[in-house]
Amino acid sequence: MHSDTPYEITPTTRYGDPYYRPTGARQPVILPAEVPPGVDWVTLPGGVRTLAYTQPAPPPPAIPVSQPIPAWAKTTALLAPTVGGGIAAAGIGLSYAAPGLVAMSHALWSAAALIVAAVTAIPLLIRTARRATGSRGGESGSTHITQNITATGLFGRANGTINHH
Structure with a gap:
């Protein structure tokens, strides 16, 4: 016999007789608080009450609220047609x-x-008009500008002259 078995199981010698109990066997007493979950007292067709595994009761159907x-x-539904x-x-x-x-x-x-x-056309027209009339009233050539700048020291004041030729 195993040490983890909470009660002794005694097989019957006369199979088929549900009311037969051996004379010297002592039946264990199980209190309702000791019955594990999923196990319940059931009555067999012969009238014998015993413990058996049972299916859990289905939960009641949820009533939609x-x-x-x-x-x-509501706002979205009203705005959709608009x-x-x-x-x-x-x-x-x-x-x-x-x-x-x-x-x-x-x-x-x-x-x-x-x-x-x-x-694009206006600068071309102006350029061709200057060539045809000549620049500065008949003078030929272009204006030369020279610039002389002098400064003393790294941060000295710069002086310069501009000459038009």
Whole structure:
């Protein structure tokens, strides 16, 4: 017999007779507090009460409780048609404005091309006009500017002269 067995198990000698008890066997007494979880007293079909493993009772079905609708969900639900209507109105407006937008884009490209042409053509025109008339009333050549700067010491004051020739 094992030392961890809490009570003695005595097999019956007459199998099939559920009421047979050996004469010298002493049945253990188990208090209700000592019954482990998952074990319960059951009555067998022959009327004998014994301990047996039982299935735990299923938990009662949860009754769904209605929750109030949060304020953000109500606001979102109310804004959805408004936003959708605004997008639809914008699409309709763009479809009516498309020919005008195409014309405006062509006009903008034309204006940009005119500005680029003016920026490149005006200096060329001025240069050719100067060559044709000559610079400074008939003088030939260009103006020479010389500059002389002198300073004394590392942090001395610098003086200079500019000469036009």
